[in-house]
Amino acid sequence: MNLLSVGASYRTADVATLERIVIADDAVPGVLEKLVAQPFVGEAVVLSTCNRVEIYAAVNTFHGGLGDVCNVLSEVSGIPATELAGHLYVHYDEAAVLHSFKVSSGLDSMVVGESQILGQLRDAYHAATEADTAGRLLHELMQQALRVGKRAHSETGIDRAGQSVVTAALDVAEAELGDLTGRRALVIGAGAMGALSVATLTRAGVGPLRITNRSAARAERLAEAYGAVAVPYDELDAALREADLVVSATASTEPVLTRARLEAAAPLVVLDLAVPRDVAADVIDVPGVTVIDIDSLAATRRSLPAAAETAAVEQIVSSEVEHFLGWLRGADIAPTVAALRTRAEDVVSAELRKLYSRRSEFTEEQRADVSRTLHRVVQQLLHSPTVRVRQLAAEPGGDQYAALLRELFDLDVPHATPANAVPEIGGQA
Known part of the structure; x- marks a missing residue:
């Protein structure tokens, strides 16, 4: 078996494309099952976040495995394989190991050094373990990738600034609103990204802070943990009108913040951290409403760590790849x-x-x-x-x-067929 990673990220695809490729948490087990049912795929892990979707696989042959993975991605996204190829990057064997370690250490993140990816990778590995699609090769790769990520954050100062996608978004919001201290804020969604948003807003002194979620119980638990106020989801419109800043991070497959809803709530700055997007596409020209989404953040790429810290992490990654x-x-x-x-x-x-x-x-x-x-x-x-x-x-x-x-x-030992070269099929990462 050989290692193969295939993916699309903020580097190779805009949000409109990523939201078509993104794999919801409840869909991951089915995608894993599809992958290992393919003739050339023996093991699989699916990593799907707000700004990247990646498949890590153990394959019998390069070309056969690549074809299988691309076909599954095309099927689940509804994007023709020829169109999808323009947004994908491919890493094989040593390059796949290097890429996975860069991802886990935060070197490949939109906000370099952010540690949220480590938890997301852990969740992806757990899902594959639960689905029994991670064998010896991917068990070892995932465990080592998680260890590399922990080393990067404990032995260097790459995350000293506590950066995350949320903090980067707040930097952009501050340019629009000025000092965020004391600004009224609303967080929509109480999942992992919503919880990170609440924690980050609290540390930044933003408040009063309100939280709403389709599941009232989750919103109430999160609000209690941070001294915020939980708002019933059916009171969303009223909560929007009382906010200066909104962070939306739901798992909805349809826009939560429509044009009519935001027109009634203006003026407002909205941080849309969801993929698929929570803000409707036609909101772009609503007077008094500023929308900051993943595309906006990819364009800014703010607050890069010092070169010395990045170099230290790269050295850790290099030595761990060789190991x-x-x-x-x-x-x-x-x-x-x-x-x-x-x-x-x-x-x-x-x-x-x-x-x-x-x-x-x-x-x-x-x-x-x-x-x-x-x-x-x-x-x-x-x-x-x-x-x-x-x-x-x-x-x-x-x-x-x-x-x-x-x-x-004269031993007859079955072994994987190596690829002489890995062709570029689309994006670079």
């Missing part, structure tokens, strides 16, 4: 070593059968003694070479040792 590749090379040689031991045992068993057919006078006890002795001799002969070849295989260029063993001993 993972060493594990991968060691894992790749394991079937070859197992095949060699099986071949040796088969040879011993065949020779013992010949011996016993010639020497019928051997008792059962004598046969057992001879068998144990020969098997022990073979095991001792193979022990040091197989331990050493595992060590050598874990080093750079170590994949040659598995090939040499297969050639020398």
Whole structure:
């Protein structure tokens, strides 16, 4: 099996495209099931956030696996494969490992260094584990990616400013409203992004703060935790009219904030952090209403960490990639070593059968003694070479040792077909 990652993000697609590709939480198990049902896909993890959708897969062949993943993405998004390809980026084997570690460490985030992606990746891994679509390869990749992310945030100052998509959006909002301290704010949605928004607004001194959600119980729990006020969802229009700043982060598939609704609430600054968008497309020219969405944030890319902090994280990522590749090379040689031991045992068993057919006078006890002795001799002969070849295989260029063993001993070991080159099928990431 080989690693493959295919995705689209704020770097390669605008919000209009991302909201067609995005995979809702309740749809993830079905997509995972579709992926592993494909002929060339053995394992799968789906990461879907407000600004990226990525599939991590263990595949038998590059081209077959890429075709399978793209077909599933096309099916679930309703976007023709030829159109979708223009927004996708592809990483294979070592490049897939590097990309996953950059994602988990925040280097590939819209707000570089933000730590929210670490929780989102953990949720994606948990969903794959629950659906039983993460095998040995993706279990190892996800666990190491999470560890790399934790190292990046604990050993460097890349997130010292506490940046997130929400803080970046508030920076833009402050340019519109001025000092946000004491501004009346409304958060629509009490999920993960809504909770992050409430926490960030509270730290920024924004308030009074109100929260509304279709599930009143969730809004009340969140409001109680931060000293805010929960508002019934059917009172949304009145709450909008009383707010200066609105953060909308629901999981609705239809716009929550329509043109008529926002016209009645103007003047207002709206931070639309939802994908699909919560603000209707025709709101763009409503007088007195400023909408800041994911596209706006991608254009600003504010508050980048210091170059030294970014370089420190890149060094961690680089060393961890090499460590993972060493594990991968060691894992790749394991079937070859197992095949060699099986071949040796088969040879011993065949020779013992010949011996016993010639020497019928051997008792059962004598046969057992001879068998144990020969098997022990073979095991001792193979022990040091197989331990050493595992060590050598874990080093750079170590994949040659598995090939040499297969050639020398004529071992038939199924293995994945590598791609000579990974073609660019669309966006860059």
